[in-house]
Amino acid sequence: MALNMQWSIQNKDMISKYTSEIFEILRRGQFICSNSPDENIQRLYRILEDEDVFSDLHEYFNQINYVLEHGNEYFYFSRFEKNVDLDRKLNKAFGWIDILDFLKTFDSSFDVGFRFTPSEIVNQLKNNADLKTKLDNLKKIGADKRNYSDRIKKIIERLERDNFVALENEMSETYKVLTSFNYLKDLITTINIPEEIEDEIPE
């Protein structure tokens, strides 16, 4: 009994120690991913993984109107009430669909844990006309940039800002796809296309 109490006190200490750190990250719309190259974030993930800590923090953040959510290998915040209009959400989702489509054209195995460098994508532009067309159609991102490599960088920056990829190795410019990518995939999977519409889409 005494041991148990001691443990729960330790647990509480830990919560207060990391709560603000966790809050600061999640509040900005970022994710806490299990495979982040940032060791600090990995540590936070391990802390949140503990069921007791999770439920305590869930309770705690609830009181300030944030819902701590546990996805597939990642944590994020959502809210009870609507803070954003639907148009903004739609726009953002459309942007993601475009980028995802582009990246999957680059490499169909682009998924959690995948590593890539911007130059790999630029290289493939040379011999993949499909990829090039898709990049040309991504007008919204980096339209002011003239050359492809700058535009690719813009796209990656966008992904990095939304916290779906992270720079793993600065020297070789290697990026890694984070587990938060699962969020995008889940979003795509949940959208339902009625069968009769699905049949109308050409192969």
Added chain:
Amino acid sequence: MDSFNDIKELILALKREENLISEMFGKRKSLDYKLSYALELVDYDEDRIDFLIQRSVIRENAGLLELDDQYLEFFEQVLDVNEEINLSYIDENIKNIGENIDYFLNENNENRKHNYLRFIKKTFRKIGITTLRSVVDLRRNIENTFKNEPNYKNKQLKLENLDEKRTLIKNLINQTLSLINEEQLTFFKTSLDEELNRIIIDLKHQLGECSHNLIEIEKQIIDYLNQIKHQGKFLEKLRKLKYLKDHFTIQAETDIKQILSQTHPVIFERRQGEPLNLSLDFLREKERAFEAIKRVANKHRNRKLFKPELADVISDEFLEDNIEEEIMINLEELRNHFLATSDNLFHFIANYDFLKEVDFSERVTIFCQVISLYDQELIIENDFQTTNGVEHAMVYPK
């Protein structure tokens, strides 16, 4: 075509050309091993290459060399690097054993019987090793295919084919076991050979291991195939959504609006700065705040202080009343005086007393001014006169 006379000669030949053969074996995947590369490795002695070609160790084709399939296969098998899983061996071996057991049972001659038994033992041993090796190869191939095959459809097809191979191996194991346990009971009861028993025990052990491995492999393949299927499905879904989006029908045709309005993740929110004010107590009391203020102040050092520039006091002199007198020429009065005379205007002005010094050119200006101002009241004649070098019209009062 010559062939080697005995094993010694073969091994000697291989030993002599070990550099060339190991190099060619290492590059067996790339299809263009040039004759010229090979010549470098045999000290430019073409005869040495011809010797190997004659004995079918290597083959030449349009300046390119390759190792003969027989040798290639042998090396790959022995070195455990083969990629093809050839199961016909095991199948054949099982048949051979069946046949030889029949011969053994029919034969009465002890010596020949012994030969058959030897062959059976050898084949059993071989079955064990080949099966185990096939299983290892299978596993490696499955992993390679899943990880390295870039073509999506081929990946799936290859994995499915490997899965078929897995079933084949499983069947062969079952066949071997049924051969030992059910079909040829008489043989195993009657042969009473200590070594055979040991081999069979080993074989059973190996086959057991293979079965366990195969079960694991089956799981792995199912997992891989599922992953591919899942990924394929996802790709298809993504493509369809992209299509609908590009045709501007995604909102109407799918439930995307509903899905997005169900949850409110913070990631959709605009990132806002927090205009929080600093605590005054903090600024006043904490050492850290003071440090920060000093640091910020440092940054602002370059900035010029804009002191409002104050003008000097206006001295009293400027405020005193000053009277300055100037004599102005009253053109009105000048006209009145002129109208009362009968003189011509130029002469009048030239001699007029203005109460101050007025030089000739100024008087000419005044002459022009008066004409332009009061031309209605003057008669300007078409008659000219020159005074002091200035030609002027004759002007009289009306």
